[in-house]
Amino acid sequence: MPNGGKSLLIFLYSVKGDGGEMQTAHLRGHSVDLAIIGAGIVGTSIAVAAAQRGLSVAVIDANPTPGFGSTSASAGIVRVHAGDFASSLMSHESVFAWKNWRDFVGVPASEAAAEFVQCGTFILEDHNETLDKYAAVLEANGIGFSFLGHDTLQEELPWADLEKFGPPAHPDSEEFWKEPDGLIERALHTASSGYVADPALAAQNLAQKARRLGAHFVMGQRVVGASRGAGGNWQLTLQDGNVLESANVVNAAGPASIEVNRLLGVGNDFTVGQRIIRQELHHVTASEEIKNPAHIVDGDLGINFRPEGKDGFMVGSSGDPVDGEELISDSNKYRSDATRDGWYRQAGRAARRIPSLALTAIPKGVAGLYDVTDDWLPIFDKTDQPGVFIAIGTSGNQFKTAPVAGDFLVDLVVAQMNGVNTDEHPLEVHLKEAGQSIQTSVFSRLRTVNDGGMRG
Template sequence: MTEQFDAIIIGAGVIGSAVGLELARKGYKTLNVDKLPAAGYGSTSGSCAIIRTYYSTVDGSALAYEGYFYWKNWKEFLGAPDDETLAYFHETGTMVTKCEANGFMVRAKEIADEIGVPYEEWSNDDIRQKMPHYDLRCFYPAKRPEDEGFGEPTGGEVGGAVFFPKGGYINDPQLSAQNLRKAAERAGGKFRFNAEITEIRKDANGAIAGITLKDGTRINAPIVVNVAGPHSAKVNAMAGALDDMNVKTRALKQEVVHVPMPVEGWYENGWVTSDSDIACYTRPEKGNFLLIGSEDPPCDEQVEVDPDDWDRNFSEQWRIQAMRVAQRMPSLGIPSQMKGVTELYDTADDWIPIYDKSQVPGFYMAIGSSGNQYKNAPVAGKMMAELIDADRNGQDHDKDPVQFKMDYTGRTLNLGFFSRRRTINKDSSFSVLG
């Protein structure tokens, strides 16, 4: 017997589960399908799960600021019972070094002022007082060890920092996806795991009719939402939804470093840092480690891979990221044994996500979101539900973009900003910073 649903969501990561939740709350009979064994088991589990409110664009920053309040009020948003174990928001704040690479944060502060994001200005003396283990000399541009001048200061010091108090990180990103799954199930949503899709079926008019699984199971639905993470491009191809996309997605290998914490007490009292002068970001990591990620400078190769066939081993990139942070933190020890995470990012050409419909009636996309959209997941779920509902009720989102009213900040976001048909956004950082 063929099953029937109103909407099938491909993927049960943090964003896929959020889409399932919000569609179920709107009364849709939903099914999240994932080839992995549990919610958040894929790229979500490898997320650095950083919550921050600064992006390179007004719309990106506004979305992130709205997302902050969802994490701040996580239990209430989920409607979770008192006995449910929830992901925890470590609200540490985030410190962004002012330097040449980020325009000394001038534009970021203008955006923060426009949307009402609070921040503090820190001088170099302030940083030294709070972070005596820091070397504030400039090393820009970021280099690799084989480059001439690696590790040598390039003159002067950074220009202080901007501290955003409304930020931090989530302790367990996979648990956050599982929290969203349970909330979706409370709203009537269903989930199916270890289920690989081999076909996205259409009716005689070319509209979505459902999916077929590898075991032959056919599931009918007039709506399919692609939230397949690093597999998003393959799913779009399966649906025949690529032809009118000006912006496309690809799977990139990413390596995140875990090294022993270089300073006592920083795990308990430290905050997230973003330092474009050395092109790395950090945050405390459980086990008294420091987590280090790359901000994707030109010297770091972007390794595009087949999401079904890639090397999960660490490469020399692991050590390079640690060595760049050691420029800023001379007391940092770099162990011989590599620890951390290798995972895939699903990235759009301009590193801004695609939250949109497609040329195929009934097929929608929440893709290109890896690296900088984890923090926006609960809002993205609500945005996609609004977009899908408007489209199903006759609004042509391509010609008349859905306007999304945000609950906490009260701002209205034009969802056309995330269109698949947009021109490449030159205001983007073209990196994990978004």
């Protein structure tokens, strides 16, 4: 018996919302085909895809409920524009799943399912002339978009002051208060983009589907050790000392993935680095109902915001230097509420664009962690350890592609089970709705850092 007499256990967790109690079943001597570390939106999507292919699956998460990691802090924005072709295409394919989410996850009408609000995205012209770059990517991927001039944009967004306030500045600085420098003359619009208001519920819906397909969920247990047994299987030690044995393991641990890579002994050959960044999202409310609420990418002010309720928005930073980067060294130790300074910087800039915002003295918002790579693209790949796979580096922007990421990763697992070395022979993953394919090498751990990646 592995681990000093402890049993090989699988805990079956109830996700029915009936109090969250644990049920335990002792599957002594059994191992699974695939263990997934992390029950966020990515891990649960992989669980569904793997169970659909007939693999036996166990998902382990330190939290009591799926979706309680970075996923729960997410703004849930599903934008189809990107600086690179593959990300844009994966988002486009995912929109088909988000639009039909209840059917996609098979949740009956009597139960709660996450809702996709297809509000569209307006990308305002900025100081880096990115609009044409996005347009070229959208065009090549066959994704609908249009350009709007100032007057049409103003008709679409009657609540917005469409003057040029940038470049982005801190509300404490003189530059912030300088006179506007003309008008926003151009914007790019994608009608298919939108947001999911309850990202954690989306992960729970996927977990429900995975369970119906036979996947086991081991909740409230952290993986604290990993080793490869004599027979080649992986033995994952849980915090209570029990051991879960699996032929293959996926690290889908979100911001903790750097630490989990260390446990699994992978990372030495990666050419793409990872870091953890703390990110705040602020809830702002206007004093009037917002007509035609939409997701706005406002490079002029270095923020982006999406509707929240009838009169509000969730405002995040687009990563301008004015917001800096708050690096975190331990994913378990960070401040999860919004700070006054973050609120002042982000909500203050939003108030220039939306003059009817009623800013309160008390910040209202959340903070979460981005698991960021050097090029802001994820890493979905095998590793140099047999049977170890990674779905990491989701860089503050991979909630949106999660419905597709599961299949992408499981294609890699199945290929290795069939003896294919995907480092030497990358796969073509076919995207059914988009009618196009992408190569697995674009998200490889061994890629050349891509300068087309786009920040969260």
